[in-house]
Amino acid sequence: xxxxxxxxxxxxxxxxxxxxxxxxxxxxxxxxxxxxxxxxxxxxxxxxxxxxxxxxxxxxxxxxxxxxxxxxxxxxxxxxxxxxxxxxxxxxxxxxxxxxxxxxxxxxxxxxxxxxxxxxxxxxxxxxxxxxxxxxxxxxxxxxxxxxxxxxxxxxxxxxxxxxxxxxxxxxxxxxxxxxxxxxxxxxxxxxxxxxxxxxxxxxxxxxxxxxxxxxxxxxxxxxxxxxxxxxxxxxxxxxxxxxxxxxxxxxxxxxxxxxxxxxxxxxxxxxxxxxxxxxxxxxxxxxxxxxxxxxxxxxxxxxxxxxxxxxxxxxxxxxxxxxxxxxxxxxxxxxxxxxxxxxxxxxxxxxxxxxxxxxxxxxxxxxxxxxxxxxxxxxxxxxxxxxxxxxxxxxxxxxxxxxxxxxxxxxxxxxxxxxxxxxxxxxxxxxxxxxxxxxxxxxxxxxxxxxxxxxxxxxxxxxxxxxxxxxxxxxxxxxxxxxxxxxxxxxxxxxxxxxxxxxxxxxxxxxxxx
Amino acid sequence: xxxxxxxxxxxxxxxxxxxxxxxxxxxxxxxxxxxxxxxxxxxxxxxxxxxxxxxxxxxxxxxxxxxxxxxxxxxxxxxxxxxxxxxxxxxxxxxxxxxxxxxxxxxxxxxxxxxx
Numbered sequence: 001x002x003x004x005x006x007x008x009x010x011x012x013x014x015x016x017x018x019x020x021x022x023x024x025x026x027x028x029x030x031x032x033x034x035x036x037x038x039x040x041x042x043x044x045x046x047x048x049x050x051x052x053x054x055x056x057x058x059x060x061x062x063x064x065x066x067x068x069x070x071x072x073x074x075x076x077x078x079x080x081x082x083x084x085x086x087x088x089x090x091x092x093x094x095x096x097x098x099x100x101x102x103x104x105x106x107x108x109x110x111x112x113x114x115x116x117x118x119x120x121x122x123x124x125x126x127x128x129x130x131x132x133x134x135x136x137x138x139x140x141x142x143x144x145x146x147x148x149x150x151x152x153x154x155x156x157x158x159x160x161x162x163x164x165x166x167x168x169x170x171x172x173x174x175x176x177x178x179x180x181x182x183x184x185x186x187x188x189x190x191x192x193x194x195x196x197x198x199x200x201x202x203x204x205x206x207x208x209x210x211x212x213x214x215x216x217x218x219x220x221x222x223x224x225x226x227x228x229x230x231x232x233x234x235x236x237x238x239x240x241x242x243x244x245x246x247x248x249x250x251x252x253x254x255x256x257x258x259x260x261x262x263x264x265x266x267x268x269x270x271x272x273x274x275x276x277x278x279x280x281x282x283x284x285x286x287x288x289x290x291x292x293x294x295x296x297x298x299x300x301x302x303x304x305x306x307x308x309x310x311x312x313x314x315x316x317x318x319x320x321x322x323x324x325x326x327x328x329x330x331x332x333x334x335x336x337x338x339x340x341x342x343x344x345x346x347x348x349x350x351x352x353x354x355x356x357x358x359x360x361x362x363x364x365x366x367x368x369x370x371x372x373x374x375x376x377x378x379x380x381x382x383x384x385x386x387x388x389x390x391x392x393x394x395x396x397x398x399x400x401x402x403x404x405x406x407x408x409x410x411x412x413x414x415x416x417x418x419x420x421x422x423x424x425x426x427x428x429x430x431x432x433x434x435x436x437x438x439x440x441x442x443x444x445x446x447x448x449x450x451x452x453x454x455x456x457x458x459x460x461x462x463x464x465x466x467x468x469x470x471x472x473x474x475x476x477x478x479x480x481x482x483x484x485x486x487x488x489x490x491x492x493x494x495x496x497x498x499x500x501x502x503x504x505x506x507x508x509x510x511x512x513x514x515x
Numbered sequence: 516x517x518x519x520x521x522x523x524x525x526x527x528x529x530x531x532x533x534x535x536x537x538x539x540x541x542x543x544x545x546x547x548x549x550x551x552x553x554x555x556x557x558x559x560x561x562x563x564x565x566x567x568x569x570x571x572x573x574x575x576x577x578x579x580x581x582x583x584x585x586x587x588x589x590x591x592x593x594x595x596x597x598x599x600x601x602x603x604x605x606x607x608x609x610x611x612x613x614x615x616x617x618x619x620x621x622x623x624x625x626x627x628x629x630x631x
Contacts (some may be wrong), residue, residue, distance in 0.1 A: 130587055137594045144601055148608075157620055160540055163602045164618065167547045168535065170598070174554040174591055180560035181584065235621060368523035 002477040004051075005060040005075050009042050009085050010123040011037060013349065016114035022047075031098050033111040039095050041087040041117070045080070053491070054078035057508035058151050059127070060165050067509045068188035074127035074509060077495040080243045081332070082124040082255055086248055087210075090117050090476070092470040094264060096347055097241040105150040105239070108272035112149070115142035116245065123252050127509055129180070129187040132256065133173050139172070140166050146242040147234060158237035165230040169220040176213030182387050185205045193264045193502055211265045211275055218260070221253025223310050224280075224317055231310055232294070236302035240350030246341035250313045251335055258320050258328065260467040262499045263506075267323045275511065280321035285414045287314030292418035295425030297400070300358040304429055305349045309385050311422060312338045312351035315385075315415065319398040322405055322485040330397035333489055336483055337390040341382040345473040351471070352433060355375075355463055362436050373434040375471055380426040385419050394479050395419065396491070429458035516564055519558070527553035540606040540616045542601065553596035558588045 006135055015037045023029040051058065052075055060073040094113065096102070103109035119139025126132050144166075148159040183206045196207060216227065223231040231250075233245045257280075266270035291311025299302035316338055319331035355366035366372070378389070385395035395415060395497060402411040404487040480486060527549050570582035574584025576591030610616040 090531055130590075133589065134594070137598070141598065141601060144605065149606060151608075151612070154620070156605060159617075160602065160606045160609050160618060161606055161620070163598070164535070164540075164543055164547065167595075167598055167602065170594075171550045171554050174558060177587075178554070178558045178561045178584075181558075181587075187583075202519070283557065294628075488596035 003143050004044065004048060005058055007120055008048070008087070009043060009073075009125070011041055011044070012118040012121070016111040018117070019110070019111040019114065027104060030110045031103070034094050035091075035098070037114065037225065038087060038091045042084075042091060048075055048185075049084045051075070052077050053494075055494065057498075057504050059508050060161060064087060065335060065381050068191035071131045072127040072188070072190075073125045074177070074505065075125060076331070076505060077498050078169075078490070079124045079258070081123050081336070081491075081495065082251070082306050085251070085336060086117060086120050086124065089245060089248055089339060089343055089405070092343060092347075092474050093241045093245045094242070094444040095393040095470040095473075096350075096467050099464055099469070100241070101464070102150070102241050103241055106148075107348065108145065108153070109149055111260050111476070112142050112145040113245070116146060119141075120248055120252060124255060127189050129189055129192065130177055133170070133177060136173065136252075136295070137170060139252070140170070143242075143246065146245070147238045149242060151241050155237045160234045162230055162234040165220070168371045169217055172213055172220075173217040176210050176217060179206055179213065180211035188313065188509070189260075190264055190506040193506055194265075194272050194510070197269050200243045201273070204271045207271055207417070208275060211260075211272065214260060215257065215275070215280070218253040218256040218450075219283070221511060222250050222257065222317060223253070223313055224283050225290055225314075226283075227373055228238070228283040228290070228310055232303055234304040235306035235309060235346075236300065240353070241301075243305075244343040244346040244350075247309070247339050247346070250309065251316075251339055253332075254313065254316050254320060254335065257317075258331070258499065261323065262328070263502045264503060266500075270429050279327040281318060281405075281411070284317035284321050285411065287311070287317060289416050290314075292422040292425070294480070295422055296379060298425075298429075299360055301349045301352050301360060301429065301433065302346075302358055304360065304425065305345050308345065308422060308426070309342050311418065312383060314344055315395065315398060315496060318415065320402060322402060323492075324401065325402075325500045327398070327401035327405075329489065330401040332492040332495050333390075333397055333485075334394035337382070337394045337478065340477050340481070341379060341389075341391060341473050344471060344478065345379045345383055346373075347467070347474070348372065348379050349472045351374070351431070351467065352465075356433070360427045360432050362432065368468075369466070371468065373430070375475065376430055376474055378478075380423075384426055386423065388482060390478050390485065393482060393485050404424070478514075516566075520564060523623065524553050524556050524560070525582070527556070532552070539618055540610065540618050541620050544602055544606060548595075550600055551591070555588050555591055555595070559590055560583055560584075568571055 015033065019030050048178065058075040062071045091337060093380060095111060116139055119135050119142055121443060123132055124136035126135055144163050147162055148156055177187060183193055186192055186195055197206060219228045238395060288311050291307050291314050294307030295304050297305055315333055316334050319327050319334055351372050356363045382389040382391040385391040399412055402408050405411060531546045531550035531553060534542045534549060537543055564583035565580045567579060568578045568580040569576055570580050570585060
């Protein structure tokens with residue numbers, strides 16, 4: 001296994017400078033290498049997942065420095081699953097960006113995306129809390145570039161907000177790490193787990209402050225209420241393929257919470273009593289409610305998609321915040337579903353926007369309207385959690401896992417009622433966009449003058465067909481996730497078991513490889 | 516020394532928070548810089564404050580200072596410097612293209628113009 005573990009980080013880290021320095025002005029070559037790089041990455045991550053399926057926790061010591069002195073990369077079931085998700089999503093996004101021409105609307109799309117992949121993979125695999133911060137910054141600085149890709153005043157202003165918000169988040173992250181280091185004297189996650197368990201409960205005040213600060217930082221990333229304000233403006237103004245790839249970014253926050261609060265501040269440890277478990281679930285339920293209700297109020301397709309992303313991440317956070325093995329298994333299944341469904345929804349939204357503009361109002365019928373309507377319907381069914389797609393199975397698992405929780409009535413009613421609200425919101429948008437279209441001839445006279453002037457856009461009449469391929473690909477993944485729900489769920493249960501026996505992780509890291 | 520150091524961090528943080536709540540981008544960026552200075556000092560202090568102590572092993576030396584926070588601070592300084600440069604560039608181009616440097620947006624439901 002030795003050096004394979006570091007490749008998901010090294011490969012994009014080498015490709016991106018190659019794009020910038022060697023083939024900077026050759027978009028065709030960049031496209032070829034980008035697709036090839038992501039395909040190779042898919043192969044590597046699938047092989048790593050196959051390796052991790054055995055339940056072994058593999059450790060890679062960077063520079064051969066043993067933990068806790070050096071930085072380690074850790075490959076267990078959860079991190080292997082997350083990097084597979086990242087690379088598959090990256091494939092769909094790269095293909096969509098190339099075929100829809102998005103990568104040609106600004107410069108350096110492909111290198112930035114590779115840096116983003118590097119940061120996300122690193123964040124999923126690192127076993128060191130400070131290194132997690134560094135990888136967060138790598139993925140953030142790449143996302144700043146991607147967010148304003150293509151330019152435009154509104155997008156730039158949304159970009160400023162996004163950067164400012166995340167810089168405050170990063171500062172908070174450093175305060176949290178400093179507090180934890182000041183108490184425990186280590187930042188290696190496995191070592192922290194050992195040290196945190198040793199500290200007697202009455203001396204843990206500072207450590208608990210550090211843990212809550214960390215939780216806040218990750219909640220910013222996962223857009224948990226009340227720290228979700230950055231998401232609607234950022235996601236709806238970001239270029240659509242980028243927004244689709246950002247589907248994994250909210251999951252970075254969710255992953256970090258799941259990792260930190262099972263490994264270091266696990267539900268059994270005295271430090272963590274009353275920390276995350278008791279109030280995170282209410283914040284998550286509010287997030288679901290705000291996200292799903294927000295779909296009703298959104299006047300634009302992109303903004304509606306952003307709100308339903310909040311709702312979907314909120315459902316994931318409800319499952320995570322229960323902190324039981326069953327609920328975490330459900331959370332892992334829902335996480336896979338939510339990543340692909342959100343990405344698909346953003347890509348479908350982009351197809352609609354490209355053909356008829358962003359506003360949810362009556363316009364002339366668009367090109368390929370039938371296929372797009374079918375895809376929108378599929379994505380909406382998945383996002384709202386209707387049968388027969390994986391969203392339904394995911395929500396069912398989450399609700400089932402909540403059966404023993406003290407707030408079972410509250411969780412069930414919030415999740416079910418907001419699902420209904422989301423269905424109404426999506427149906428309203430879908431029927432306005434697809435069914436109430438009217439045909440008053442060709443040209444742009446049919447778009448009301450005011451909108452046309454404001455948007456200044458001539459909608460194409462020969463939109464490319466190839467972007468449908470990655471969208472259908474994502475849809476196929478969702479169907480596969482539904483059909484093979486049994487095996488996926490068994491894997492999710494194994495993963496959750498591994499998470500709730502942190503001793504495996506600690507032993508693997510602190511004794512080094514081969515122990 | 517601890518009191519001086521702690522109050523310096525406190526004042527920097529307070530000023531930073533006041534500034535990031537302002538409406539224009541320039542004070543917000545200044546506030547972010549102040550916050551990053553505060554957090555750098557804070558990280559530096561997590562290794563405990565000691566004067567004149569070496570960070571690496573030497574013969575005949577009894578007291579050491581913790582070298583790890585210094586490495587962390589170095590990383591944090593580099594990152595916050597880069598991030599500040601990025602936000603200055605984005606804020607500048609937003610100002611130049613919209614002729615407005617407020618940090619909030621007029622109509623949040625207004626979508627980006629797709630330059631098709």
